[in-house]
Amino acid sequence: MTIEASIDAGGAASTGIEAGAGSMNKAFFALLRRDLLLAFRRRTELLFPVIFLLVVISLFPLGIGPSPQLLARIAPGVIWIAALLATVISLDGLFRSDFEDGTLEQFVLSGHPLTLIALAKIVAHWLVAGLPLVLLSPLLAIWMNLPLDSLGVMIVTLALGTPILSLIGSIGVGLTISLKRGGQLLSLLVFPLYVPILIIATAAVMAASDGLPYTAFLGLLVAGLITSLTLAPFAAAAALKISLS
């Protein structure tokens, strides 16, 4: 298949590229705004991962006993595992409704790069599903009796880590979207990929509560964020293309 772009009279090429970048920008923000509006319209779906997170965390003191030292010891792992579960629950909605109602086909046809579209949707997903986890983490830390001096590190790891979860998850969603019950397969696909994030993030918080240096772990998280931010949207777009055909 060859698509020859029609080239207008001389000199139009450079302005064409600028106009292209401008319209891509516009498309990115139009899509972001639409996704946030849709999330707001479906508030129950919006709240579900957050409530799930709160319930899971509140079950731990009931299940293993309210010993402050024990809770403080397991707090980083528990909060992070609950955040992983809450993210995976919300992931399936990332592309599914667009896939089912034909909007994704329209995105492919629009001429805008699918990578940009995937990125806009991932950003919207993080704002809706990841950011609330970051904002709730001080409350969760108090519930789990996490020492106050490691609270800051906990918030930073979640702020750096949850976007990685959304980015890596988008690849899995792209691959499983054409399956009727893709959600179950999705969790099997993405959990192994989440393991390094979990290890690094909890190691950072534990190091902070033990008074050890933790900046190296945060550096690794930043590296992970940059890598996934630059690569995951391309992979998600490729996965979506496979799922569409």
Added chain:
Amino acid sequence: MLSVSKINFERYFAPVFQPVSFTLEAGGLLLVTGANGCGKTTLIRVLAGILHPTSGEFSSRTGSMAYVGHHLGIKDDLSVVENLRFMRDFLGTSNRSSEEVMKEVGLTRVSEQLARTLSAGQRKRCALARLLLSNTQLWLLDEPYSNLDQEGVELVDKMLLKHLEAGGACVLATHGAHRPNWQQTENYELISGVAA
């Protein structure tokens, strides 16, 4: 505008339709007809670039195209005007306002209603409005007349003739009796690949 040579698409190693070849010039309308299951939708989706042909090739001189298929691409949780405004901002190629387009397709009265409350015909009109916002030369329409009332059918014809008169081209798949009245119309009878 669009030239297609011997494209074929296989599903589970069986061809869906027999190899298709045609050329479509500016101002031309190609009517794809055929029985249910002969591959009209598949052909349109191949031309749209959503599916990749198993063999053969096609080239189009217009970079982008507008497509209205069975899945309309309307968000149920947005109102009509929000849907249109998003399409307009996202495509970024039209200088027409969403209100103007909404009036043309006859949805002004329901503009603030959520798309999920619309009838099938009204949803179709909302999807057709995207054609007016897209400013592309090639239209791919898959059963555009389905679910529409008489007035809606006339609306599609009116939009289509205006588009063709302006030098656009269109591939239209239909199984129904209604055909748009246009002089540069070519009929392509699609033959199922399984029957051969």
